[in-house]
Amino acid sequence: MNKIILAFSILVTSNAYLSATPKENINLNTTSISESASQADPNSVKAKGKFQLVTLNYGYSDLEKSIDAETMEIHYSKHYLGYTNNLNNAIIGTEMENQSIETILKNLDMNNSAVRNNGGGYYNHSLYFSTMSPKGGGSPKGEIANEIKKDFGSFDELKKQLSDAGAKQFGSGWAWLILTEDGKLAVTSTANQDNPLMPNQTVKGTPILGIDVWEHAYYLRYQNKRADYLNAYFNVVDWDAVNNNYRNAIKK
Ligand SMILES: [Fe+2]
DSSP states (O other): OHHHHHHHHHHHHHHHHHHHHHHHHHHHHHHHHHHHHHHOOGGGOOOSSSOOOOOOSSOTTTTTTTSOHHHHHHIIIIIIHHHHHHHHHHTTTSGGGGSOHHHHHHTOOTTOHHHHHHHHHHHHHHHHHHTBOTTOOSSOOHHHHHHHHHHHSSHHHHHHHHHHHHHHSOSSEEEEEEEOTTSOEEEEEEETTOOTTSTTOSSOOEEEEEEEOSGGGTHHHHTTOHHHHHHHHTTTBOHHHHHHHHHHHHHO
16 A cells, blocks of 8 residues: 555656646746846947937836837837937938938938938938826827827827728828828828828828837737737827927928
């Protein structure tokens, strides 16, 4: 009888060990990746050359309710930094070295793929990262709330149009809220790193809010569910920043 109990006890212990070991390893790895992204400092990321990244007033893990820390870190410190360094290299020795990014994009030769992709990537990501906040979300406030009501009828309608624009953009691209040249708000989308400032766009204007729908912006948490990411984005959109962008756009 004792032998039976001993054998049973070894079997249980072995199974517990075998099943617990891989689980523990997976958890440890996940924790370590997530901790490293949470602890990394966005302000230590510096571009080389004229154009610099926008400074984040939040950490990579601070938008966790909508976007995970690892995605934020890779997006900011790898993708955004890459576009910025590539733009800086592409304009060396040209008149663009002395121009603002808006002037560069408005007068862009669309066949100049280095500046089109990287100048667009720089401008678009600068807007994206500076228009999110851990204190964001909720309903629009201030001047932009009135303009949204005037041009869309309601925030729900704007949200629907922006979400549709992002969801229907085939492949990589952006969904935009822009101020058009006739002073109205409009929703549009663009492919790749194009934006509504560039020549030959179907709908032109100054972006005041941009949602990145490239897979690198959401895939780790949302996989193929782009619509869920778009919905979650509205929990971190910074309406104070959108108001600032709007005020700057109407001055131009
Ligand atoms: Fe991106």
